[in-house]
Amino acid sequence: MAAQMMNALAVTSLGKKAELISLPKPTADNDSIVIKTAYSGVSIGTEMWIAEGRRDDYGPVPFVNGYQATGTVVEIGPGAEGAVQLGDPVAVFCSGAHSEYVKASIGLAHKLSDPASMQACSMFVQPSVAANAWNLAGLNTGDVAYVVGQGLVGQCAAMIAKLRGAYVIASDVSGDRLERSRSVCADWVIDASGERALDAILERFPGGVDIVAESTGFGALLDDAMAACRGKGTFVFLGWYPDRASFHFQTPHGKQLNAVFPCFIGERPVRESVIRWIEEGKLEMRALISHELHWSEAEAVYNQLFTPTRNSYNGITIKWA
Structure with missing residues (x-):
């Protein structure tokens, strides 16, 4: 047959x-x-x-x-x-x-x-990736979290961090993504095409923020992203870097940052929680x-x-x- x-x-x-x-x-x-x-x-x-x-x-x-x-x-x-x-x-x-x-x-x-x-x-994979990352990073209610980049994973990371009780900052250069993020994802959205996001963040949070997640996979953004993190804060390599990733070592070294390298979509309970949130309209x-x-x-x-x-x-x- x-x-x-x-x-x-x-x-x-x-x-x-x-x-x-x-x-x-x-x-x-x-x-x-x-x-x-x-x-x-x-x-x-x-x-x-x-x-x-x-x-x-x-x-x-x-x-x-x-x-x-x-x-x-x-x-x-x-x-x-x-x-x-x-x-x-x-x-x-x-x-x-x-x-x-x-x-x-x-x-x-x-x-x-x-x-x-x-x-x-x-579209459950992107929020599952983000939820797994925040679990590994130990995101707490009341933390200030900064998500670099508002592609789908970055948007989902911002949305989930906000659901978990963090104050969420996000940056991007795309007008459409910024508008979507202002509407449903983050508390404060920075248009990085018009100003340097690091300067804006340090003006409001001089000591830096608790957790920074770099979601774009563009290595050129790593130095500013790490500089936005407070001393002994947590840095999340949320993006996927197709080649070698490099950064000025002294920034995370001097700040004694914790680093998290999440991969994949989390264990089954993570995925089930994300799908439940989607079905309930919370995501x-x-x-x-x-x-x-x-x-x-x-x-x-x-x-x-x-x-x-x-x-x-x-x-x-x-x-x-």
């Missing part, structure tokens, strides 16, 4: 092109499930590092990019029985999310309480989605992400149902 085929969005030329192609539908194996995808979420951060060949997560082209999706369970592998039922709505961390069907490990699948939350929950992920696409138009939009116009995008969801 011929394999059932599906539509998928594949990177076919690193840093240049993505195309809609037809691929065989995946099948569940041990400890995995297959979902019929409702939405896949696009991040123009880590995902584009992969699409441009700066990270080798999926091997040679062509490959289906994306790592977060929601949908309904259509197949359950022999090691995943009992964890979910056919028809359950779930959010998954996976490989190759931008396709009509997705296979995921049952350990990285989470049942949703409300199918209406599928679009918002298809306003819909406010961070700038573009809602049908899969048939995803190719044209995705190819814009290889150009400077990517800065006009925030969160992107692709509807596959």
Whole structure:
């Protein structure tokens, strides 16, 4: 019997092109499930590092990019029985999310309480990354936290820090991101295209702030970010640095900073809490989605992400149902 085929969005030329192609539908194996995808979420951060060949997560082209999706369970592998039922709505961390069907490990699948939350929950990875980072950094109620960069991870980090009772400062150069952050993410937002964020922060907090998270992955921002941290404060390497990261050693040395290097999306309780917050509306992920696409138009939009116009995008969801 011929394999059932599906539509998928594949990177076919690193840093240049993505195309809609037809691929065989995946099948569940041990400890995995297959979902019929409702939405896949696009991040123009880590995902584009992969699409441009700066990270080798999926091997040679062509490959289906994306790592977060929601949908309904259509197949359950022999090691995943009992964890979910056919028809359950779930959010998954996976490989190759931008396709009509997705296979995921049952350990990285989470049942949703409300199918209406599928679009918002298809962006659950970025807030999970941020929540894991704050857990490692020991963010406390009453802390002053500064998040450098307001891409999706930075926006989610600011939003979660505020939910946890911190006073949150955020900076960026993008007008759209700054406006979204003022609306739903941070207490004080600094337009770094018009003033030096470090000077503004030290004017209000001369001793520096309790915790600084650098979320952009741009090494040139590390020195100012570390200088904004108070003595014996905590610095979080929240961004992903594709090459070597360097900074003036004397700044963290003299301040005796604690350093945190979070990775991945946290343990299961972290992810479940984030998804619960999204479903309850406490994490306003819909406010961070700038573009809602049908899969048939995803190719044209995705190819814009290889150009400077990517800065006009925030969160992107692709509807596959």
